[in-house]
Amino acid sequence: MKLIRLYFLSLSFIILFASCQETSKKVEQETVEVQEEFITVHTLSDFKKYIDKDGVKIKLAPGNYQIDQAESIRFIAITGNHSHYDLTGARFMVDTKLFSRTDLAKSDDGNSMYCAIEISGNHTTFEGLYIETYGGASGLQSKNKIFNIVGEHVVLKDVEVRTSGSNPWGYGYLYGLGGGDVRKMNGIRVGYPAKNVTLIGCKVHMRAMGHAIFLQGAENTLVEDCHVDGLLRTTDAILAETSGYGFDRDFYAQKPRHPHKKGYVEGTVIGLDGKILPDEIVSLSEDGIRLYPEYNGHPTLNTTIKDCTVFQMRRGICTGLNTSGDKVINCEVRDCVTTGYNVGNEDTVINSRANAKYGEAFGVPYTDAKNANVEIHILDSRNGMANSMLAKINGTGHNIVVKTSNDDFIPEDMVIKLSVWEGYGNYNPKATMHATAIKLENDTKAKVLTYSGTTNLEAESKGEVIDLTPEKD
Secondary structure, three states: OOHHHHHHHHHOOOOOOOOHHHHHHHHHHHHOOOOOOEEOOHHHHHHOOOOOOOOOOOEEEEEEEEEEOEEEEEEOOOOOOOOOOOOOEEEEEEEEEHOOOOEEEOOOOOOOOOOEEEEEOOOOEOOOEEEEEOOOOOOOOOOOOEEOOOOOOEEEEEEEEEOOEEOOOHHHHOOOOOOOOEEEOOOEEEEEEOOOOOEEOOOOEOOOOOOOOEEEEEEEEEOOOOEEOOHHHHHHHHHHOOOOOHOOOOOOOOOOOOOOOOEEEOEEEOOOOOOOOOOOEEEOOOOEEEEEEEEHHHHHHHEEEOEEEEEEOOEEEOOOOOOOOOOOEEEEEOOOOOOEEEEEOOOOEEEEEOOOOOEEEEEEOOOOOOOEEEEEEEEEOOOOOOEEEEEEEEEEOEEEEEEEEOOOHHHOOOEEEEOOOOOOOOOOOOOOOOEOOOOOEEEOOOEEEEEOOEEEEEEEEOOOEEOOOOOOO
């Protein structure tokens, strides 16, 4: 009996102690004194004196600042709470050689990524900076990035990022997809334990292999009024090279391994032997805005992407890999190679626009995705190449609306397909293709093609609906 009483007494003490600690944290947050006026500093060394301070308002004077020295793999670490950093007019030039320095101190968070700026402080605003990498040297890893945001209630506002320093550059995903030789330079990451982060008015110009904006295990993230652009390249231009990475390999890329996607690599068709083919197009970067489903067991939850634009990336806005249901509102995607919008379980995409010049305007590609709501306006998709699929639909219970302001925007050979492996997604080789209980309003003249596995389709379509299910003997 004494042992039991002692156990409950100890447990009660632990609970009381934890509660007191939490209360103490809340009181501490509420009693942080914040400067009333901004302090202007004129050197990077003076700016760094405040990055670990609470309650400060710091303005860095406009000008060019070079970052070619660092003490740790997070070159500048913003750890201050309730602080505001205004870098409007400041331009950071980051030497890519820093991303391969082996003498820099490692982080204690278990993540070995290198990044130019990390924001781990809470209730922090960071705004106005233009930042780019220079030098062209590739880092030690593929996890390199410019911003890493892991704090709570962080606002990243009106920053502009221009990336360089990936290897090999100029081939996109044709070499090293999922590892291999590629060393990337990503733009902005929001990752666990980040909560209630807002990215607003940010621009990312991808001139390296990598994702522009991506989330891993973050909760309640708002990405608003942000812009992403990348570069595309034809395989004809690659095959015309007389030296370089592709030439040295006789223009053989990695062989596609998926049994149902032989010859297909992220929107680009290559030979079954891995040979790069003419008349195709490649994105030189990865995704514009991408959600990973989790980070180390911590799910990515409740993301809203609003009033954003993505041009010339691999996938435009990719929420489909997540399963918790996310919102995309009033966005525009153009000239992406794999798909404009990758949509998944419980996702909502409304009042948004895309073209299908080089890849499908949108896709709900996963057979286990349920109850997505999609409203897409098709933009001018003429004069593209290497694509004839307007949209792809798999899964169960989706409500899909496809519109256009001009029927001439959609070439006659472009079609909407249901229950197909073709195109992006469905990398589970054991999956059974199906599109079940789909409500489709097709206010375009594009044909709708249904294949085996399409059941209980409710379709209102200006374009002909054609059943291509094989007849049984």
